[in-house]
Amino acid sequence: MKRIILIIAIVLVAGIAFYGFSGKGEQQAAAPQAVSVPVLTIGSANAVTYQEYPVTVEGRVNVEIRPQVDGYLDKVFVDEGSFVKAGQPLFKINENRYRELLNNAQGSLNGAEGALINAKLEVEKMTPLVEGKVISEYQLKNAKASVKIAEANKKQAEAAVASAKINLGYTLITAPVDGYITRLPKKQGSLVSAADPTPLTLLSDIKEVHAYFSIGESEFIAFREKYAGNSISEKLKNLPPVTLVLADNSEYEQKGKIDMVDGQFDRTTGAITLRASFPNAKGFLRSGNTGRVRLGISHENAIVIPQSVTAEVQDKVFVYIVDKDNKVTKTPVIILGKSGTDYLIKDGLKAGDRIVFKGFETLQDGTVIIPEKIQEEVAVK
Numbered sequence: 001m002k003r004i005i006l007i008i009a010i011v012l013v014a015g016i017a018f019y020g021f022s023g024k025g026e027q028q029a030a031a032p033q034a035v036s037v038p039v040l041t042i043g044s045a046n047a048v049t050y051q052e053y054p055v056t057v058e059g060r061v062n063v064e065i066r067p068q069v070d071g072y073l074d075k076v077f078v079d080e081g082s083f084v085k086a087g088q089p090l091f092k093i094n095e096n097r098y099r100e101l102l103n104n105a106q107g108s109l110n111g112a113e114g115a116l117i118n119a120k121l122e123v124e125k126m127t128p129l130v131e132g133k134v135i136s137e138y139q140l141k142n143a144k145a146s147v148k149i150a151e152a153n154k155k156q157a158e159a160a161v162a163s164a165k166i167n168l169g170y171t172l173i174t175a176p177v178d179g180y181i182t183r184l185p186k187k188q189g190s191l192v193s194a195a196d197p198t199p200l201t202l203l204s205d206i207k208e209v210h211a212y213f214s215i216g217e218s219e220f221i222a223f224r225e226k227y228a229g230n231s232i233s234e235k236l237k238n239l240p241p242v243t244l245v246l247a248d249n250s251e252y253e254q255k256g257k258i259d260m261v262d263g264q265f266d267r268t269t270g271a272i273t274l275r276a277s278f279p280n281a282k283g284f285l286r287s288g289n290t291g292r293v294r295l296g297i298s299h300e301n302a303i304v305i306p307q308s309v310t311a312e313v314q315d316k317v318f319v320y321i322v323d324k325d326n327k328v329t330k331t332p333v334i335i336l337g338k339s340g341t342d343y344l345i346k347d348g349l350k351a352g353d354r355i356v357f358k359g360f361e362t363l364q365d366g367t368v369i370i371p372e373k374i375q376e377e378v379a380v381k
Contacts, residue, residue: 038357039322039371042349044301049337049344050294053213057289059204061177068170070193080184084175091200095171102164109157116150123147179205204287209280211244213293214271232261242276243294254279303345309357320356320363328367
């Protein structure tokens, strides 16, 4: 009986051992194997990021052409869109009224000159009579006072003639600068006035154009700290050239230069206005053009990674960092800017870190991988 019980016990122990080893083998077979993925080692690089700001383009000089006297337009010498030179006639206002006013003023001047001559002759006539005590000295003084009055009247008449000539000259309106004519709301025969709210036209000198844009207070502080110089004017000299991106996303062929910073911030927007100037000898740009100014900002020894090694989830950007044990951790990073197809990292990575280069889409936190070294590394350019 004892022998039977011993045999049964041996059989049970053997069965337990068999199933135990069998289960352990199955668990080992089911354990995931490490995945082989390419890994990138992060380095530092000199890079340039670009920021764009919407701009409105204006000519170097934009002049409102307005009449300075009232009257009917006799002639319009130019057409809309024409290029004119400084001094070229633009409009002619009927001058008849102003010609007659000049004639009248000239006649008054002639009368004043004659009265002055008579007053002086009277003084010359009385002087010897006073010396011979034929007449009293009082009469001579009175005659000399008449000369002064006549001289004052002559000056008033001369001023009236000069004013009439000026008004007559205002009937011919000429271009104050070289430039292009815009719309002509007033046509030949229209009544024009110096009090009209609408100008006769606009004249735009566009040999050089100005692109105005605004930046926030924090950006302006960063601008002041980044570029060398003891004053704003000195810092402007150290700014790199800027690019004008046109409405069709093409780049204007000429580079520009930021040459002005407004004297104060806009209290309503908290922004300050800057001006970039662009040469425009061919006249390709016109006042009213819109676009964007693209400003390049250099970064030394920045952490740069390809955009392709990142994953974006709910407005956050992640990379997969590989630790010393080859374990993967999904880590958020803060983007400083873009440089071509690369991201500049503000926070979350440092030089020497390793990140998964490809195949991270199927990886989970804590996954152990087999790193594959790749040839491409981010290094100082």
